Amino acid sequence: MVARVVEGDDPRVLQLGHRPRLAAEAREGLLVEEAAADHLEGHEATQADVPGPVDGAHAPLAEQGLEGVGAQPTGQPGDGPSGEVGGLRGLRSARRFDHRLQATPQRTAGARDSARSRGSSARSSRRCRGPAGRQSPRRTGADRAGPAAPGCYHAAVREEELVDELLAGAGDACAQASDGPGGGGVVLGPGDDAALLAPPAGHTAAWSVDDHIEGVHFRAAWCSPRALGRKAVGAALSDLAAMGARPAGALLALGVPKGFGRNEARALGLGVGEKLSAARAALLGGNVARSTAGLRVSVSVLGWVPAGRGLLRGRARTGDALFVSGTLGLARAGLLHLERGGDPREELFAPAVARLLDPEPRLALGETLAARGERVACMDLSDGLARDLPRLLAASGVAARVDAERLPGPPADLARALGETPAALAWVGGEDYELLVAGSHELEGCNDLRRIGCVVPGPPGAVRVSGEFPGARAKGFDHLAP
């Protein structure tokens, strides 16, 4: 990106390029150089690059009398003697592959702007234009200084551009440093060492982390960056739903492979922002690192639950009714369809594919259950009832009976088209992100909770599925054999 800034502003220094170079003279003024890519993070190449003869391929900017970038500094009115830092050309950040989600100290566009709008004071121009040209005066917090002040330029670095695109994509979901305490208690958003959140009175923080890894949790061919943003955030928020918590914010830790560029970052940010906004939560920061494999999105979420009302797994008791929300097995139906090369837009399968790629955390249900204040056990169904139900039961020290005929599976024609049965899909299907609840029989119909069985004494974690279980011999299982 160094080259691009320079190209845009002064072709004479195109050779500034990407390779560190020893400075012949090092007196005053330091220019942080491009990093050697094979150095460890935090120790990437930095070298002085100063006015005076150098043994590299170019004469220093100051010597060339370059005015477009990095020439005569202009002091800010009232800030002290103008030219106090005269002669220095400021700092170019080294390329780095790990960068907190914070705005770029100096954006490329900003550096260009400064070459044109020389007159404006640095401080008044700290309002940055977003990549889409949107005025975002709030994006002026830590580490975002806006267009370059004369006498100083910063080359934007690629990862910082990715961060900018991500934040821009997230749009209004991106809580800025200058925001006051909001609904989720956000005091400070991206750009500092940590985000700050003010706890609502009488509430406890619920805090979780969830990973989505290319080739493990999703396939890039099916899951666009925007869809991945929605999916990763949706899945993470589901953990808060399962605790009865109201989401406040998220931190993203991204691992980006080669080829993940500005457009992808923008699209990912868009999906993240959409999903967070829908939950009235904010993107509060994160980390972008190079991935030596595929794309990875780690989403850490924080929410607030009324003190003492968190919905734990270990509270099921013998005699409880067992409920699930919504429809189970839809995401699996979508996966099977895609695995078989099906068209995601095919009408019969579209809802299933949508569930797979865009899970809807049951936040309202979770909050409702927490507000009721009754004893319930609750968890979200990320791995499928067959695997998650035993976890809830084991945590509670109980067993359960499930009525296969009550399992709320996908429509019969959808299941049939996949060679499955609704019950089998409902039993083994993962990634539905519905809630599993054990509690009073009176919960039937609370939001869309449906009873599927009951809690019984027995070996902790054991499940008996009563009645004929129609899925076990279905051909649909064949494809799962290695």
Add this chain to the structure above:
Amino acid sequence: MVARVVEGDDPRVLQLGHRPRLAAEAREGLLVEEAAADHLEGHEATQADVPGPVDGAHAPLAEQGLEGVGAQPTGQPGDGPSGEVGGLRGLRSARRFDHRLQATPQRTAGARDSARSRGSSARSSRRCRGPAGRQSPRRTGADRAGPAAPGCYHAAVREEELVDELLAGAGDACAQASDGPGGGGVVLGPGDDAALLAPPAGHTAAWSVDDHIEGVHFRAAWCSPRALGRKAVGAALSDLAAMGARPAGALLALGVPKGFGRNEARALGLGVGEKLSAARAALLGGNVARSTAGLRVSVSVLGWVPAGRGLLRGRARTGDALFVSGTLGLARAGLLHLERGGDPREELFAPAVARLLDPEPRLALGETLAARGERVACMDLSDGLARDLPRLLAASGVAARVDAERLPGPPADLARALGETPAALAWVGGEDYELLVAGSHELEGCNDLRRIGCVVPGPPGAVRVSGEFPGARAKGFDHLAP
């Protein structure tokens, strides 16, 4: 691990093996089978495996009259009719590569114990022995059911074993579900959908995430799993120090490559636990996922800072003094030494290597600054002064002058041995995790803050290093050329 359980208990069913197999009969009782490894998380293979003739290589356990594992169920006294779930053999979790940091529903050792100590009730035996034989009655929260109840067995799965080892390694730093609110406000530790923390009155949450990726941030050859645990947690906690926050807890999101086994998980957990304990913080959960590349540790940390006292980057003002804590450039010296093939134990370099591998977050200093309540700007130095100082300045809209001779670099003989100067190491060295502070001149000597320069008006982010800068021509920079 399935095979290992079975081998230990009954050689007759060795062929149970690792491959899913269709059951010929599927009526009651479900056994979750080993997953096909190439399926997406949340959709791994699950199939019924029940008493009756099967087309696989083995006769079902019940038919063989096997008593060691999974035979006659025994009801718990007072829990209802014995045999209510009779005939079912319980659940084996499918192998999965993504697992929240929660204890295994049924541990391998537990399953063996159950074969020997038939008489104990399942409930009373939910106290799990840690892998080291330590009684840890608190490790009995969600999802940890202890030794298998007769009539039910669970095969431990590899990732869940890794989680167990990690938690065991973390030891007392691993806050358990049954813990009451502690110093950090921990209400609920690992094992549920989310951790719960009760905010101390009048405090704001500080929340951050930090990644350590093999080949990007560390090299496995230099950084043992235990050291990585210490380093990753130390670096993450440094963000809290930089905000003036007192750490409460951490969530770990691990990506584990092939070859990362129980010993490595235990060692990583040990390092994580040591570092968290030293900060009086708790391991509260996380996520273990398969990594298609190297090892990855993402650490999300949460702490509490008195409301309104958070140490932001954007609060430096012209006239402020500029301070750093401790010694800068030590970690870089350690890195250079290791990169040159040096012995990490070599006396001259040992402190430098220790700093590289085991950063010490300046938590006490951060808390002190927050408690003083004065206006200061603060950030931690993860990428080196040359890159981090401009960030703080840009966030504050100011510039700075730094006196190279005041930079608190490593000892001269250490620098000399590396062909460097102390000042150059101090200026460019990353990963020291010291604090950079701008504020009143009276902060000099607060903890170990030392003045290195002052804040001046000028282009936001610009730095002038006054005096001869001795490092710029040093040969030491040569090796950074690509």
